[in-house]
Amino acid sequence: MxxxxxxxxxxxxxxxxxxxxxxxxxxxxxxxxxxxxxxxxxxxxxxxxxxxxxxxxxxxxxxxxxxxxxxxxxxxxxxxxxxxxxxxxxxxxxxxxxxxxxxxxxxxxxxxxxxxxxxxxxxxxxxxxxxxxxxxxxxxxxxxxxxxxxxxxxxxxxxxxxxxxxxxxxxxxxxxxxxxxxxxxxxxxxxxxxxxxxxxxxxxxxxxxxxxxxxxxxxxxxxxxxxxxxxxxxxxxxxxxxxxxxxxxxxxxxxxxxxxxxxxxxxxxxxxxxxxxxxxxxxxxxxxxxHPRDASQPPAALKPIPQEMPKGAVFVSYAREDEDAVRRLIGGLQEAGCTVWYDRERLKPGAYWPSELEDEVKNRCGLFVSVVSRTTESSPEGYYHRERNWAAERYDGFSQGHAADEFYIPVVIDESPLATQNEPRVFARVQCTRLKNGAATDEFARHVFALQQKRQQHLAAS
Known part of the structure; x- marks a missing residue:
């Protein structure tokens, strides 16, 4: 009309x-x-x-x-x-x-x-x-x-x-x-x-x-x-x-x-x-x-939100422009049994969200998934950069022998180069995984689940 x-x-x-x-x-x-x-x-x-x-x-x-x-x-x-x-x-x-x-x-x-x-x-x-x-x-x-x-x-x-x-x-x-x-x-x-x-x-x-x-x-x-x-x-x-x-x-x-x-x-x-x-x-x-929608990849329906998130969850850091792909990624991890800390679900009205994010990254999460995209690579500003620097501070406190790729997992969701430009230096040698549009492969999801299990056992023993 x-x-x-x-x-x-x-x-x-x-x-x-x-x-x-x-x-x-x-x-x-x-x-x-x-x-x-x-x-x-x-x-x-x-x-x-x-x-x-x-x-x-x-x-x-x-x-x-x-x-x-x-x-x-x-x-x-x-x-x-x-x-x-x-x-x-x-x-x-x-x-x-x-x-x-x-x-x-x-x-x-x-x-x-x-x-x-x-x-x-x-x-x-x-x-x-x-x-x-x-x-x-x-x-x-x-x-x-x-x-x-x-x-x-x-x-x-x-x-x-x-x-x-x-x-x-x-x-x-x-x-x-x-x-x-x-x-x-x-x-x-x-x-x-x-x-x-x-x-x-x-x-x-x-x-x-x-x-x-x-x-x-x-x-x-x-x-x-x-x-x-x-x-x-x-x-x-x-x-x-x-x-x-x-x-x-x-x-x-x-x-x-x-x-x-x-x-x-x-x-x-x-x-x-x-x-x-x-x-x-x-x-x-x-x-x-x-702006046609991609009907072949509908938004993922995530699992119900637990009232209390246990220590050792997977923290996902991303740019808001990539949220559809991020939800798809989270859905794939959850299907494999991972417990995921997703800020869209955890941060509530009235909460002081900067301190909650910092606490989760520096003190509570078991794994840190860094979602890399054109947005995160091209923009010098964004809260995701602060989250990734917090992750670097957290890793500095780990004992020797704890490999960086057992904590920090960079994931490229589009055609951006795997040789990332904006990730913290301490994680420069961590190999990126390309998951187009956030679609997690079974192999990747099982790998993250195994790492999380190992990390949660360590946190429980400490």
Whole structure:
């Protein structure tokens, strides 16, 4: 289909996305479920009304959560928390599968951070299905006034995988999320206050300021959109709307049927007057045309995460650009019986991840797998270089006779030369193994398992 948009707009937008300069802001308008992409929030509002015995005659059409909450409070109920508990239980027990729309958005793998104004888990579920073989690996951070930790665990460039930041909280049994307009007002006031402070939401604040925002499923006339732009600019908001990108559409089209792209570089706002669902489908289609997925090598489904990781695990150091291959490698090692410490699973919101990584490398891991690629060989910066230097420090403390290749295992996952350039000098003589796209051979996986068994026995005896 065609949205009659200027091709230069698509070219610019796709280029910004490819360079990691865009954060998608997801509103309720593009949250869908089922094979037919049915609107999720009208369904949720209707189910909540049924649970609260509110008749259809008291609802708007299509029904909204705000209207359900208003009708509930007008009845003078003395259990205000019942609203939140009932909605949470619906999502816990009846939550449907995300629709094709969210799944197509999840296929744009250049999107690492998603800012969501919705409170449901469908976006996370879509990301898990499309990127992680259905395993619950997508990280979610929920903003709430009652939470001590409100910020992202790291800047977007340092995230180890997909993260969804729920700006208005995520459904829970307590009123810790936005359900209706009264909640919205309090949350926006608190959010504005947090952005003015230092040290509360610094990672989020800096990323919003440094990146463009692609607003999908929010109303252009909504004051919340103006808030997003105000926070992003972090100065007095002066909208510079460029209507050159308006799509042909019926006169009856409502302001909510719009898409906005706020460019952090040009500091301008592009308004696309079209259905956000249609825009999202077209964006995903164009992205996949330029970045086709390798259907022959789907993301690996990793084993369940143990609550306590024993000493002697295999630590995998990698660049975030290589995550698909890394997951494939980890899956192969796990199939051979290896215990793998994978930062995407072990690092949790609120933890100080630099110290956790350093402790695992310097004190706890049994083997260190260094994933070598074009990215790690060409970039002089990257946290993986620090991890590999920690591994070198760790090896310096080993007793004589402990061979370097019994601890440090470099793996080349693409066409990069086996004669690596950026590995620590102490490991320069360790032979690299080429595992294209991270596909571990049986021989390699058995070798690593045998080394790990030997190392764990040594750690247990020491």
């Amino acid at each position: 065609s949205l009659n948009l200027d091709e230069l707009f698509w070219e610019d937008l796709l280029a910004f996305i490819e360079e990691g300069k865009v954060i998608p802001v997801i509103g309720q308008g593009i949250v869908t479920f089922g094979p037919e992409d049915e609107p999720f929030y009208p369904w949720l509002a209707e189910r909540l009304a049924e649970k609260l015995s509110i008749p259809q005659s008291e609802l708007d059409q299509p029904p909204s959560l705000n209207r359900v909450a208003t009708a509930f409070h007008l009845r003078g109920k003395d259990q205000p928390n019942l609203l939140y508990t009932r909605l949470f239980n619906i999502l816990k027990k009846e939550c449907p599968e995300p629709g094709p729309l969210l799944r197509s958005l999840a296929q744009i793998d250049a999107f690492k951070l998603f800012l969501s104004t919705a409170v449901d888990p469908l976006l996370e579920n879509a990301l898990n299905l499309e990127r992680y073989g259905g395993e619950p690996c997508t990280e979610a951070v929920s903003y709430s006034e009652g939470l001590d930790r409100k910020d992202m665990p790291a800047r977007m460039r340092d995230l180890n995988g997909a993260l969804v930041y729920h700006l208005f909280g995520k459904a829970s049994p307590q009123p810790e999320f936005v359900l209706w307009e009264a909640d919205m007002l309090e949350t926006v006031i608190d959010l504005h206050d947090q952005f003015k402070r230092t040290g509360t939401v610094d990672n989020l604040s800096r990323d919003l300021k440094a990146h463009g925002l692609l607003l999908l499923g929010l109303s252009f006339s909504d004051w919340l959109v103006r808030l997003f732009l105000r926070i992003t600019q972090q100065e007095k908001l002066s909208l510079r709307v460029h209507p050159a990108y308006l799509a042909d559409s019926p006169d009856k089209m409502l302001p909510s049927d719009m898409v906005m792209f706020f460019g952090a570089v040009t500091r301008s706002v592009h308004v696309v007057r079209c259905c956000p669902k249609e825009f999202t489908r077209e964006l995903s289609r164009r992205w996949l045309l330029e």
